[in-house]
Amino acid sequence: QYTVFGYVIKGMDVVQKIAQVKTGPGDHPLKPVYMRKVYLKEETLTPKKSE
Numbered sequence: 622q623y624t625v626f627g628y629v630i631k632g633m634d635v636v637q638k639i640a641q642v643k644t645g646p647g648d649h650p651l652k653p654v655y656m657r658k659v660y661l662k663e664e665t666l667t668p669k670k671s672e
Contacts, residue, residue, distance in 0.1 A: 630662065
């Protein structure tokens, strides 16, 4: 339903723990998963010039 663009800079171990959470119908977690701290690093992309 949602598209996410990004990557993990630090804390891949946490991502792996979240991936191991048991899920039910619709692949929804059986227990809520909360993230206590999330940092966004914004980067501006410059389009390449066409030749």
